[in-house]
Amino acid sequence: MLFDHNSILFAGKDGTALKYTVIKQEGAAKRACFETVHGTVQTPVFMNVGTVGAIKGAVSTADLEEIGTQIELSNTYHLHVRTGDTLIKQFGGLHKFMSWNRPILTDSGGFQVFSLAGLRKIKEEGVYFQSHIDGRKIFMGPEESMQIQSNLASTIAMAFDECAPSKADRGYVQASVERTTRWLLRCKKEMQRLNGLEDTINREQLLFGINQGAVYDDIRTTHAKQICELDLDGYAIGGLAVGETHEEMYRIIEQVTPILPKDKPTYLMGVGTPANILEAVERGVDFFDCVYPSRNGRHGHLYTDRGKINLFNAKYELDARPIEEGCTCPACRRYSRAYIRHLLKAKEMLGMRLCVTHNLFFYNRMMAEIRDALDEGRFAAYKREKLAGFAAGES
RNA sequence: GUGGGUAUGGCGCAGUUGGCUAGCGCGCCAGAUUGUGGCUCUGGAGGCCGAGGGUUCGAGUCCCUCUAUCCACC
DSSP states (O other), X not given: OTTSSSOOOEEOGGGOEEEEEEEEEETTEEEEEEEETTEEEEESEEEEEOTTSSBTTTBOHHHHHHHTOOOEEEEHHHHHHTTOHHHHHXXXXXXXXXXXXXXXXXXXXXXXXXXXXXXXXXXXXXXXXXXXXXXXXXXXXXXXXXXXXXXHTOSEEEOOOOOOOTTOOHHHHHHHHHHHHHHHHHHHHHXXXXXXXXXXXXXXXXXXXXXXXXXXXXXXXXXXXHHHTTOOSEEEEOSOSSSSOHHHHHHHHHHHTTTSOTTSOEEETTOOOHHHHHHHHHTTOXXXXXXXXXXXXXXXXXXXXXXXXETTSGGGTTOOSOSSTTOOSTTTTTOOHHHHHHHHHTTOHHHHHHHHHHHHHHHHHHHHHHHHHHHTTOHHHHHHHHXXXXXXXXX
16 A cells, blocks of 8 residues: 555544544645544545435445445434434444444534524523424534434544534624534543443544634634644534635635644535535645535536536437546446436436436545545646636536 | 316416406426535426307406317216
């Protein structure tokens, strides 16, 4: 393996070794290798979103392996509500439950504070949700989120935060971020306690902190400095791509990434389009996740090197070409746009599955290309060509 | 053959005692969607209201004939 030597060990909590190795840099862009108890992740990486322990669109973990995905993301809130983290712990943890032996990152439920805004109340102790499934009351604070994630036994747990709307006023954001910091301290303490327990499935569970502050540069940078003092296993930038402009998003990333430790993973939560990812890699981000490839796939929006196409469009009804010429994904190797369009229109599950498969393949392949480009010191040129292709569209 | 019902955009229907640019759902054609409620939202196209005649200032609405179709009975 190219990455086994040159490995630098960084002390994580509880004396466990956090093995995150930056192999190459090009400007602020990082090419790294991240070793976990569930295997090694090559970054920059895209985490495939499987909120409830499954990629929506009938894509199995076997499919994920065939596509070549490295890491999966699931959600604390959703798995807690259905089917329950204690059940999953009894079963032996999320890896065993969903038959996936590579790394899993669990989101904390913090995003649901934003996305389920109409169904929750925020207090200092935590958040009172009204279940979106059956309306029952659910309390989730930092301790509960850590306990659930410990029960799920994911590789990486995310801190419980509040993802505030980008348009929130300064006073609200200031107070929210301060509370998120207090919550982070409680998360770290609880995580240390849980990792010390005999019956904890993954006692080397990692904890990533999350930077917040909406579009206020000074709140962002102050908060970033504070959370870095806690010496966590990795750092995420949250609260972006929630309504602000791309320019604002890129500006915040530029403000924050220089503050975050270079020797730890940097994760930009929920982002984004292929272009967003290229821009963020350039600014030093190496972990990404986004629902776009799966959600857009389900809706027939397909990513290609020549931009996005909408397979529902009538112009594809007799198109014998694959979704993307030259693509080696399972959908493109065998099926035409016309057939997949028919499946989508007929609401056949296979249509969604092929589209989601293609999109995930596209994202994961792009990340591999980014890593190759960084390895060879030609990321800037790669990015320029890629963006030009997206903008050009189909001929 | 007799009696009754129905004919309104691709499909299913609303259209008040006749009144102004004929609506709705689905479908169709486009667009949105960034730590996922298999949703949702936003636009757009498409109808000489079965055919012909009549009453009226004015008919999808009332009258007559025809056609098609459905139900019941012979």
